[in-house]
Amino acid sequence: MPVRLPSPLSRRGFLGLGAGVGAAVLLGACGDSGSPSAASSSGASAAAAPVTVRTCVYAKNHASSPLYWQKFAPRGYTIEVTPVTSATQIQDALEGGQLDFGLLGPYSTVIAASDRKLTSKIVSMTARNGVALIGAKGKVEKVADLRGKKIGVPPPGIQVLILNDLLDSAGLVLGKDVQGIPLAYADHVAALERGDIDAYIGTEPLCTQSVISGKGVRLAEATKTPVGNFNTANWASAKILTERPDVVREVVKMQKAAAEYLSPGGRNDRANWKELLVTQFGYTEPVYEAVLENVGAEWRFDDARAREVVGAGKMLLKQGGIKVEPDYESLFAREYWDL
Numbered sequence: 154m155p156v157r158l159p160s161p162l163s164r165r166g167f168l169g170l171g172a173g174v175g176a177a178v179l180l181g182a183c184g185d186s187g188s189p190s191a192a193s194s195s196g197a198s199a200a201a202a203p204v205t206v207r208t209c210v211y212a213k214n215h216a217s218s219p220l221y222w223q224k225f226a227p228r229g230y231t232i233e234v235t236p237v238t239s240a241t242q243i244q245d246a247l248e249g250g251q252l253d254f255g256l257l258g259p260y261s262t263v264i265a266a267s268d269r270k271l272t273s274k275i276v277s278m279t280a281r282n283g284v285a286l287i288g289a290k291g292k293v294e295k296v297a298d299l300r301g302k303k304i305g306v307p308p309p310g311i312q313v314l315i316l317n318d319l320l321d322s323a324g325l326v327l328g329k330d331v332q333g334i335p336l337a338y339a340d341h342v343a344a345l346e347r348g349d350i351d352a353y354i355g356t357e358p359l360c361t362q363s364v365i366s367g368k369g370v371r372l373a374e375a376t377k378t379p380v381g382n383f384n385t386a387n388w389a390s391a392k393i394l395t396e397r398p399d400v401v402r403e404v405v406k407m408q409k410a411a412a413e414y415l416s417p418g419g420r421n422d423r424a425n426w427k428e429l430l431v432t433q434f435g436y437t438e439p440v441y442e443a444v445l446e447n448v449g450a451e452w453r454f455d456d457a458r459a460r461e462v463v464g465a466g467k468m469l470l471k472q473g474g475i476k477v478e479p480d481y482e483s484l485f486a487r488e489y490w491d492l
Contacts, residue, residue, distance in 0.1 A: 204230045204400055208254040209237045209246070213434040215357055215448040216256055216280035216385050218411040220429075225410035227403055240310070243388075247273040253393040254404055256280070256385040259465035260311040266479035267466070272391035274486040277405045278412075278451035278458060280384040284312055285360035285447055286319070286375040288352040289345060290367060296323045296374050305336040305344055305353030311380065312354045314468050318378045345369055358436055361444040365437075371447065379464025386454060394486060405489045408452045415450035454490050 206226075208219045223232040235252070237243050243255035244265060256279040265271040288294055293302055296319045306313060306327070320327055327333050334350050341353040342362045354375070363369030376382045387408055389401050415425050423445065430441040462481060469475045 202229065204397075204403075205233055206230060206254065206400065206404060207233045207235065207252050208404075209235045209243055209252055209256070211238070211256075212236055213358075213436075215283055215430070215444065216450075217429060218279060218408060218415060218450045219254070219256070221411035221414055222404070222407040224414070225407045230403065232407075244271075244273075247388055247390045250390060250392055253390055253400075255388050257388050258311050258385050259380060259383060259462040260314060260469075262388070262484065263462065263466045263469055263479060264475055266481075266484055267469075267475040267477055269479075271479075271484070273388045274391075274394060275386045275454055275462075275484055276389045276394075276401055276486045276489040277387040277408045278385075278454045279387045279408065281449045281451050282376070282382045282447045283357045283384040284315060284354070284375060285357060286316070286352065286354045286372040287341070287345065287360050287363045287369040288372050289348075290370050293352045293372070294370055295372060296320065296325070299323070299331045299352060300325055301330070302351035303332045303334050303349070305341050305350045305355070306333040307336065307338050307341075307353075307355060309474075311383075311465070312356070314465065314472065314474070315375065315378050315380060316354045317472050318468050319374050322374075322377075342366075357448050358430065358440055358444045361440050361447070365439045365443050379461065379468055381457075381461045381464070383458065383461045383465070384448075386458070387452075389486065389489075401486075401489055402492070405452070405492060409492060412450040412452040419449065419451075421445045421449055454485075459485060 206222070208222070210217050210219055219232070219234055226232060240257055240261045243252065243257055244261055246252040247255045248271070255273075262271060286296075288298065293299055299320065304316070306316065317327060320331060325331055334344070336344055336350070336353065338355050338359060341355045342359060344350045345353060345363055346366065346368050360369075360371070364371060387405070389404070393401055415422060415429070426445055427441055430436045430444070431438055436444075459481070462484060466475070466478050466481065470478055
């Protein structure tokens with residue numbers, strides 16, 4: 154049965170996504186897709202016929218560059234952005250044809266590909282970093298300090314994959330040397346502050362709340378696994394890849410422009426990020442200032458990123474998440490990687 158998605162974001166819908174703050178500002182900043190500046194931003198000629206592109210974002214998440222695609226869209230393009238809650242929801246919608254593009258990491262995708270159930274492919278990057286291993290300040294400041302401690306463990310995903318790999322590197326085993334406490338992402342910060350746990354592995358911007366409160370520190374080892382600082386890539390559905398390669402190329406150009414808007418040359422533009430995280434999403438200024446150390450927008454997918462996808466697959470195989478590695482090359486649409 155096809156996955157059912159909520160309606161694409163309208164101005165009112167984005168108000169809910171952004172905690173009631175400034176929807177008109179962001180959507181207004183994204184511009185009129187029929188304006189000369191929008192058409193020239195992607196370097197494309199006017200579309201021959203109207204084009205609707207269906208993509209998605211998570212609520213109040215740093216990986217939100219698709220919200221800016223409309224700003225850089227060619228004339229005649231309309232970007233429909235749907236709020237989603239899980240990678241599985243995105244993956245199913247791509248495979249079922251309800252989305253043209255979606256942001257996904259190398260966890261559920263590699264698992265699906267190992268079962269030969271994935272037809273969508275990577276056309277660009279979306280975001281880097283965003284995963285953080287947080288330890289109680291003065292108590293857990295490196296992975297080895299986790300011995301005999303309690304750690305908040307989220308539902309299965311790339312975070313758990315990273316955690317197990319880091320523990321293994323330190324000669325530790327989750328459930329034996331380290332007590333895992335199952336916790337939803339939203340419960341991590343409060344559990345650390347109460348002392349119920351000594352550490353957690355989670356997602357930004359939530360993790361930064363522990364840092365600015367003075368209760369937690371980011372453990373530097375979090376990006377020292379084979380998956381590196383990979384956050385999410387931009388995946389295209391098989392249907393759009395087959396039927397509209399011209400649209401795929403334009404979308405990659407939009408993602409390039411959006412990523413350069415937020416993180417030009419790989420360095421975060423503080424004013425543009427403040428507009429997104431503070432004005433739109435309602436995060437406090439201290440959170441915004443600190444989280445920029447651990448997030449960023451990206452567009453270019455290359456051989457180094459491909460090796461991180463392979464790295465995730467090898468971690469999954471070692472940890473029993475898959476029985477056989479997938480055909481990694483089947484996940485890549487390399488013709489869109491270098492514009």
